[in-house]
Amino acid sequence: MERVFKFPKDFLWGTATSAYQVEGKNDFCDWSDCYPAGLACDHYHKFREDFSIIKKMGHNAHRISIEWSRIEPKKGKFNKKEIEHYREVLKALKRSKIKIFLTLFHFTLPKWVAQSGGFLNKENVFHFINFSNRIFDEYKELVDFWVVLNEPEVYTLLSYLLKRWPPKKRNPFQYLKTKRNLLLAHKIIYRDFHKKGKKVLVGIAKNNSFFAPYNSKSLFDRLSAKIAKRWQNHYFLNRIKNEIDFIGLNYYFTSNIKFPMRMINESRDVSDLGWAINPEGIYHVLKDLKKYKKPIFITENGLADKKDKLRKEFIKNHLFWIWGAIKEGVDIKGYLHWSLMDNFEWDLGFDPRFGLIEIDCKTLERKPRKSASFYSEICKNNCLTIK
Numbered sequence: 426m427e428r429v430f431k432f433p434k435d436f437l438w439g440t441a442t443s444a445y446q447v448e449g450k451n452d453f454c455d456w457s458d459c460y461p462a463g464l465a466c467d468h469y470h471k472f473r474e475d476f477s478i479i480k481k482m483g484h485n486a487h488r489i490s491i492e493w494s495r496i497e498p499k500k501g502k503f504n505k506k507e508i509e510h511y512r513e514v515l516k517a518l519k520r521s522k523i524k525i526f527l528t529l530f531h532f533t534l535p536k537w538v539a540q541s542g543g544f545l546n547k548e549n550v551f552h553f554i555n556f557s558n559r560i561f562d563e564y565k566e567l568v569d570f571w572v573v574l575n576e577p578e579v580y581t582l583l584s585y586l587l588k589r590w591p592p593k594k595r596n597p598f599q600y601l602k603t604k605r606n607l608l609l610a611h612k613i614i615y616r617d618f619h620k621k622g623k624k625v626l627v628g629i630a631k632n633n634s635f636f637a638p639y640n641s642k643s644l645f646d647r648l649s650a651k652i653a654k655r656w657q658n659h660y661f662l663n664r665i666k667n668e669i670d671f672i673g674l675n676y677y678f679t680s681n682i683k684f685p686m687r688m689i690n691e692s693r694d695v696s697d698l699g700w701a702i703n704p705e706g707i708y709h710v711l712k713d714l715k716k717y718k719k720p721i722f723i724t725e726n727g728l729a730d731k732k733d734k735l736r737k738e739f740i741k742n743h744l745f746w747i748w749g750a751i752k753e754g755v756d757i758k759g760y761l762h763w764s765l766m767d768n769f770e771w772d773l774g775f776d777p778r779f780g781l782i783e784i785d786c787k788t789l790e791r792k793p794r795k796s797a798s799f800y801s802e803i804c805k806n807n808c809l810t811i812k
């Protein structure tokens with residue numbers, strides 16, 4: 426029996442990327458020395474080709490980030506050529522009638538910012554606010570949705586506690602301070618943008634995981650899962666709930682928590698990175714976000730799956746649960762798959778393959794995977810059909 430799951434009118438469908446992961450040839454940011462991305466996908470030059478693929482696939486939305494280190498490679502010196510480059514990028518999307526989500530901070534910092542303490546240093550918070558305002562003034566006519574920060578929790582955790590990402594620190598005080606400074610940046614930018622325009626939509630891309638107790642009969646595991654959920658999913662959101670017009674949800678996996686705070690993954694359903702696939706988790710996370718009474722866009726959801734064996738099912742099952750949450754009154758307005766194409770997966774390099782489109786690392790040729798055409802049908806029809 427065929428079942429058809431219709432999505433609301435004007436639902437947005439598309440994909441997401443971030444500048445450093447796809448553009449290539451960036452020597453100006455803090456990642457370039459420790460984790461050089463080389464040419465990446467050369468999206469910097471091939472953006473027109475990439476956007477024409479998006480258009481053909483029937484997407485009507487796309488999320489990109491803007492690279493602060495290109496725009497302001499030296500303190501106070503804005504690079505006009507790069508400002509014009511991004512104007513071309515945004516205009517190309519606009520011409521194709523694709524709604525634009527623009528992220529202002531997606532994990533990378535100009536070297537001069539990183540060298541003076543990154544977001545740990547309050548002065549840099551104000552440099553970021555200044556940069557963001559400049560970007561707003563330049564592109565306000567082109568951008569539909571402003572995403573100020575991408576995943577502040579992931580960034581602070583990996584950069585200031587787990588020593589994985591620049592500046593590779595393990596310092597709880599710096600971790601907390603950076604988080605507080607990012608909160609401050611978000612709040613000021615929200616107010617600044619709203620002072621400048623009435624219809625401006627400002628939000629966040631927030632990674633929320635589904636935290637489940639490892640053993641649901643254990644009071645301690647239940648308590649640990651609750652604490653993890655409060656801290657990871659709600660600490661930031663609670664503090665900016667009056668300064669967001671929408672919530673962007675990045676959902677990847679379920680975390681089974683064992684007391685005191687260990688993540689146990691015994692699932693057999695895993696991506697190439699070993700992340701536990703649990704489509705139902707997105708439903709619980711979405712229901713849990715309902716209390717903020719804001720429109721929600723899924724700003725990232727996807728998996729590393731080089732052979733494209735699981736992606737189609739992954740998309741289908743997640744959309745099924747998203748549809749379920751919509752039916753139960755959660756105001757979900759769009760879905761952006763991570764990612765449009767294989768790209769530079771931060772400290773893990775090019776191995777994890779998250780793309781609907783395969784990138785040949787040598788020739789940079791773009792080859793849409795089978796899952797891309799499956800997703801394309803959903804986008805074109807605004808509905809999911811399960812046979």
Ligand code: BGC
Pocket residue numbers: 443446575576579632675725763770771779
């Ligand atoms: C980030 C992306 C990243 C993806 C997959 C998200 O945490 O926003 O930049 O590539 O997850 O790991």
